[in-house]
Amino acid sequence: MPAKRRTFVSLFGVLLLVLTAACTSTSKDGIDRSEAASVAKGFAAAMSKKDASAASKLTDKPAEAKKLLAAVFKALPAKKVSFSVATAPSGKSSASVSFKASWDFGNKQVWAYNVPATLKAGKDGDWDVIWSPADVHPALTADTTLSYDKVAPAGPTFTDSAGQPLMSEQTVDVVQVDPTQVTDPAGTSSALAGVLNQFDPTITADSIAAQLAASPTKVVAIVTLRSADADPVLGALQQIAGVSISIQNRLLTVDSAMNSPVFTGLKAFSDKEVKAHQGWRVSLVDAKGATGSVLAEGGLETLPNIQTTMEPAIQSAAQLAIEKLPEQAAIVALRPSTGAVLAVAQNDAANAEGPIALTGQYPPGSTFKIVTSTAIISAGVATADSIEPCPGTATIEGRTIPNENKFDLGQIPFHTAFAQSCNTTMAALASKLPGDALHNTALGCGIGVDYTTPGLTTLTGKVPVTTNAAEQVESAIGQGSVVVSPFGLALCAASVVTGQTPTPDLIVGQPATADQKPAPMPAAVLPALRSMMTEVVTSGTAKQLKNISGLAGKTGTAQFGDGTHSHGWFVATYKDLAFAVLLVGADSSTPAVNVAGDFLKPILNAIPG
Template structure:
């Protein structure tokens, strides 16, 4: 910067004046200790740069307010370099902030900080997006946190993609313009529109349907703001429609009434997901998620399902003749396999009770103690795949995960018997497991009929062995009336109902994931609440509400 330049602080942003012209520049010593300057700057001391002495200890409220104000002012002014230099990761922040102008088409922005709470600062973004000469308003709230730089000790904005927009995740970008796929009007099985405004948790599902079927359904694109995904196979997530396009229409097999109940049920819990399936057809009646990240965990999640997996394990043991619903089964307080001890919750045991009671009470040891009699670590994965369709290539109409039950050994094989270890499932998978147990035959779940696009659905090599489905249904009915699911299922009307509870331990989590699956008539549903505790406590009421709506 030449000697004629004059410096001033305006609104927390350093304005450098040279030759009568003003331009925004914020120069700070970076977290690595290297200076970076903006336009015309050299980063040297004495240039009027905003600097901070090396400090230690917690960031003060005054520092938080000052840094947040400067960062937001630079961002609003369109100076991505200056704003990025106020973060602890300028290399990642600068292109994201530059994209805000060039790729999200923001022509003007007013960004207003709120009152700091500790080291956090909420703020409101009011952006004017101009496309084809027409400006449109796009407003939202976000939040930033101020931390000390690891090397410099300076107060800096902790850079996260969510600073730009709260739904942005790693490697995602904010975009605006005319999208590749026209808008899509999805309707349920009865022709009722499934608008995201009315069914908000369906948004990722509708975005995925649009990516797959938008061009085939007709329609013309409008102007939108969306989140470009990190991977090419993921759907974009629409945030706002600035200019309406003409939507094409797509009929799904969802049921608007069941979907509405599912939306309301998951809204009662953080990080909750549920899926409802029709056992006689495989049609998916509802998909709902209540999550901060907008992830479709109901269909894409991969977590241990806990004791809901005992439906599959019981099927395998029944097929091998090692148990029968009405035959006594040992249920000691603990069982050891390959040096690892497994216990029942609270250390309970059952003496002289039939296997159906062990199933209804979720006795871990009744299952694990039979591994030595099975003598085959591949038996459970085979039944899961061959009879329940787990691990086959499901083509639901949008991307989904169809579960994994890998062949393993030692204590991990024992853990799989009770839904722990390397098993990975989601509510869609477990709703399908219950649907298969209900009818004895796997029918691949679908969101749209295969006849729409001619895709080939997954088919299981075989049905359950004769009599196994009837015993599974009987044991699930007992679980729903006098077992661990009785409290939650008491709210479900009618006598034709069954269920299974599950709690899955997760490394590092304060509480286990809550799992629950059940059926009522020709509807099967499964839910998972991350960190929700016991299966009947959180996931149970979600499933009960969905079953009652069918």
């Protein structure tokens, strides 16, 4: 027996296929046709193991076969490959055979087909697979290979609370520059800035020149424009050397004027959904790498619409109320009865800092007296009607606490001290509380609870357990180590309305999960607290809004840094609406109260409850 035959029998003797009687013995011409079946099964076994070397040795062109098979196995990331003989070899010196092929890519992604092939016996009686790329797949040629690709479905359309489109996948034009095609960088930068500055004032000749200098050999994306905005300037852009337009799909708001950090979270949620519902495709790829015919595909789904809790009228009102302010400004509005996120607005100054409305951590100042007063009344240290001193300044546990402009109201009811925001009253009473009182009470209205909300990343705030009376005094007036976000304060206000912290949600049917379930705010205290918050508006520090019947709230001025400047806060409830306004560095709560009025007045009739 020749050496090749001995090697083959050693490897594949166990796979011998018993053929028909006419083919099971050596014929008069000296050719052993049973060997054809063994070669066919050996080739199938090697393919099933993704063993390019072993499979190629059973062909008449082993070098050529090995090269292509190795490329195919590398290109197709199958978890399991199965080749089997579907139709046994038949013929004399040349035999036809059919293989059943299956590539399993996991997640029920299976590509199955049949492959015809030819075997031929040489003069020495040895059989070989007559090599052709078509032995792998009938469409494969010497000039092509295969590719496996994930295929992303179109992103979902997000709708508002009424089911109307809020965000959808839209066509955009990405304006880009190839620096290698630019002979006059200064001229190109100047011309491009002249066209694009109208869309983004930060785009200047200098900014473009800096981008080109930083990436001298790679294409630089300058700006992404909605197609409706890009169309009128395409002609001008195409006249600038090195400029090209890349047409892409992006998830965008249907209303181009609508702007919220919430949309970033929805985009991330969409990306996750798209990845989870990807389809797959196997295609021919030519020698230049261009994708050709699709040989198989599957698993691609059409994603359903996703309804959110957002209310465009409230979002627009919030945006308009703060968009022209020079300082960083944010508004968060929730529905107390459900926890639904209705609006999250920031102006450009805030957007430059990040999603401060949702995750920013700022001292709350006197807005925190909602928590402090709850703890004081709950502990029996005072009642809403008990008479308490409100001096202009007070030294408590070595810490001198002043009222704003050191106003002195003498002996007044505690509810009046709350409405007029007496720091001295609040600090003195809070100094009698245990160190964990403010911490636990804050948890009861959501501050300090960590929520995992689909489509939304938030931080509510932090109220540490105090270790001494001095810390307690600072915390009582929303200073020291106490920090909150506008989202956290809005959630706390919502808790006052409902008696327990509502579970926030942005995507309908997918409420948040909390890292803990603290005891709710004491039910016995809530009627007095609600009345005190109403008094803030009717005759207290927010009385400029007293004409809005049913509005209740709390103002706050919170020092930061070296204490020479303050943030301005207003947190409020109106019917089934709870919201917080933050103006960073406004130095007074008055502007925040004014913003609240600008926000509320256009939507008063749209608020249920």
